Amino acid sequence: MTSFHLSLDLSSANATQDLAIRIGATLQPTDVLLLEGPIGAGKTHFARSLIQSLLPVAEDVPSxxxxxxxxxETAESEIWHTDLYRLTSPDEVVELGLTDAFEEAICLVEWPDRLADLQPDNALFLSFSLGKDEGQRHLRITAKDQKWAPLFESLAQ
Ligand SMILES: Nc1ncnc2c1ncn2[C@@H]1O[C@H](COP(=O)(O)OP(=O)(O)OP(=O)(O)O)[C@@H](O)[C@H]1O
Ligand SMILES: [Mg+2]
Known part of the structure; x- marks a missing residue:
């Protein structure tokens, strides 16, 4: 059962960046964000914006x-940014160390469908879709775990 859900219109790449910065500021180690959506939907743009806002020293964030x-690395936590598009088996997720990272780090996962039943139950799900116009995206954010309640409250305002 989904406990929390919110739909947002992201009218530009900058709007997506602003949201990523707001969400990033609330994250703690062991928080997992699963970024879904088709190619070019903005998953990497969101992840890059979030990571860059948390890095103590500016750094490239390649896809x-x-x-x-x-x-x-930040003072508080490691941040793992992964893109599982090319993964062929969920076993590789364990080999990559990602299942361990779920327990310790902040994790941003593109193409989380590849995780199959290794998707953490307490993750925040962000589902991006393309809008009518070039710069427009829609985002549906859902979560089951109560730990996300304050985030949904602040985003709803
Ligand atoms: N509102 C928006 N939000 C996010 N990105 C946008 C928006 N409008 C335009 N863009 C552009 O769309 C592109 C999204 O590319 P990005 O690499 O983030 O997609 P992706 O979802 O990670 O795709 P892939 O599945 O290939 O990894 C970027 O060039 C970004 O600037
Ligand atoms: Mg990407």
């Missing part, structure tokens, strides 16, 4: 399309 995983 992990080929490396599968990029790991960043």
């Amino acid at each position: 992990p399309t080929f490396t599968l995983v990029q790991v960043y």
